[in-house]
Amino acid sequence: MGGDDAALVRRHLAGDPDAFRLLYEKYGDKVFASAFRIVGEHHAAADLVQEVFVKIHGELRSFKFESKFSTWLFRVTVNHALNRASEGSRHARIHEKIVRDGRGDPGGTMEGRPIDDEVHRALQQLSPKLRTVISLRYLEGLSYEEIAEILEISIGTVKSRLFLAHETLRPILKDVMLEQGP
Amino acid sequence: MNCAEFSDRVFDFLQGTLHEEREEFVRHRSGCAACAGRLEGIRENEQILTGARAPSAPADLWPRIAAAIAQTRPIPFRLLRVASGLGAAAALLLAVTLFATGSAPRTPPLKLVVQEVAPESQRTFRSLVPKYEDVDAATAMVDTILRNDY
Numbered sequence: 001m002g003g004d005d006a007a008l009v010r011r012h013l014a015g016d017p018d019a020f021r022l023l024y025e026k027y028g029d030k031v032f033a034s035a036f037r038i039v040g041e042h043h044a045a046a047d048l049v050q051e052v053f054v055k056i057h058g059e060l061r062s063f064k065f066e067s068k069f070s071t072w073l074f075r076v077t078v079n080h081a082l083n084r085a086s087e088g089s090r091h092a093r094i095h096e097k098i099v100r101d102g103r104g105d106p107g108g109t110m111e112g113r114p115i116d117d118e119v120h121r122a123l124q125q126l127s128p129k130l131r132t133v134i135s136l137r138y139l140e141g142l143s144y145e146e147i148a149e150i151l152e153i154s155i156g157t158v159k160s161r162l163f164l165a166h167e168t169l170r171p172i173l174k175d176v177m178l179e180q181g182p
Numbered sequence: 183m184n185c186a187e188f189s190d191r192v193f194d195f196l197q198g199t200l201h202e203e204r205e206e207f208v209r210h211r212s213g214c215a216a217c218a219g220r221l222e223g224i225r226e227n228e229q230i231l232t233g234a235r236a237p238s239a240p241a242d243l244w245p246r247i248a249a250a251i252a253q254t255r256p257i258p259f260r261l262l263r264v265a266s267g268l269g270a271a272a273a274l275l276l277a278v279t280l281f282a283t284g285s286a287p288r289t290p291p292l293k294l295v296v297q298e299v300a301p302e303s304q305r306t307f308r309s310l311v312p313k314y315e316d317v318d319a320a321t322a323m324v325d326t327i328l329r330n331d332y
Contacts, residue, residue, distance in 0.1 A: 020251075024244055032239035046240050053247045054254060119234040138231035144193065159193045163224075170223040173230050 005069040012060060020057055027070065028053075030140060031077050037135035038081035040124050048084055052077050067149065074140075074150045078132055085128035115176070122172040130165040133158055183210040188217045192224060 005023070012019035031052060036045035056076055063072065123131050136147045148155045183191075183206045194200040195207050211218045 021244065021248070024247065028239045028243065029236070032243070033236035036237050042237070042240075045237075046243055046246075049239060049243060050247050050250055054250045057251050058254065113235060115230075115233075116235045119230060134231065138228065139234070139236050141232075156190075159190070162193060163189055166224045166227050167220070169227050170220075173227050174223075176230065 006065065009060060009063060009065075009069055020060075023069070024053060027073055031073060033139055034074065034077055034132075034135050035081050037120070037123055037139060038078065038128055038131050039084050040120075044084060045081075048080055049077070052080055055080075071146065071149050074136070074142075075152070078136075078150060082128050082132065085131075118176045119173075122169055122176060125172055126165055126168055130161055130168065133161045134165045134169075137162060183207060185210075185214060185217055188214070189220070192221060195221075196224065196228070 005026075008019045008023050008026075012023070028049065032045055032049050035048045035052075036042060039045050039048060052073070056073060063069070123134060126134065132151070133147060136142045136150065137144075142150070144155050144158050147158045151158070183203065188207060188210050191200055191203060191207055195204065200207055211221060
């Protein structure tokens with residue numbers, strides 16, 4: 001566990017009211033970004049991150065300090081997100097239709113750059129499991145070892161999922177590159 | 183090295199951690215257009231993916247989380263212990279009331295409402311626990327109750 005995180009967890013357990021907020025400030029955006037990539041929708045990602053932080057707040061007292069806090073946090077996030085993604089594809093389609101019909105708030109996607117929206121749409125073509133490894137590897141910049149620990153799979157499985165994800169993304173992202181120009 | 187083995191080692195190659203089999207890997211790439219294309223595709227994908235911006239969490243997310251945590255905060259053990267001394271119905275009432283009003287410190291003000299409890303417990307509450315402004319005041323009062331063995 002990173003020294004700062006361990007110190008913050010211990011401060012929280014000792015009753016420091018600011019410690020948990022500081023953990024959120026450190027990881028909130030990262031956790032939200034991963035959740036957003038996996039569940040594919042802004043509001044659902046926000047709800048999920050809320051659930052995750054409430055859950056870990058309730059469970060920090062039983063945290064064993066055997067793994068890094070960030071690994072545990074991402075594991076909880078990814079498990080929640082994968083469950084949500086599997087049950088939520090119908091909701092996502094409905095939401096997408098509402099937005100397309102102009103009857104709703106798009107939920108704040110990426111604030112501007114078309115390339116980011118294109119990448120997000122490309123990732124939604126992947127299965128939730130493949131989206132997850134791509135998100136953890138390239139969005140969070142985690143190592144293969146860290147991803148394996150978070151997902152509780154072998155490093156070989158991480159690499160094979162990444163390979164499959166790249167194979168699927170290749171033609172889609174090639175089109176994105178052509179549209180964006182040099 | 184065949185194509186499957188090439189695929190297995192492609193990320194080690196890209197990461198610079200393929201040492202012993204590197205020469206064999208490069209030789210296969212030179213002789214296999216499909217694998218060379220795959221490797222190039224992964225490189226291009228990685229360039230796009232690592233350059234993509236991540237969305238930020240909404241500004242109101244932390245206040246929502248903090249409010250949700252306050253709602254789920256467990257009832258202090260000391261309060262439950264005291265309440266249990268006042269009888270089951272009273273204990274339940276105290277627990278439910280504390281939970282429903284939120285036991286977060288000071289906001290919103292905690293108020294205990296005495297109703298639907300056994301008559302003896304009602305009398306106890308009505309006489310001794312009429313109203314509290316916050317958790318500290320409630321705790322002090324129930325401590326008093328405990329000390330005096332009501």
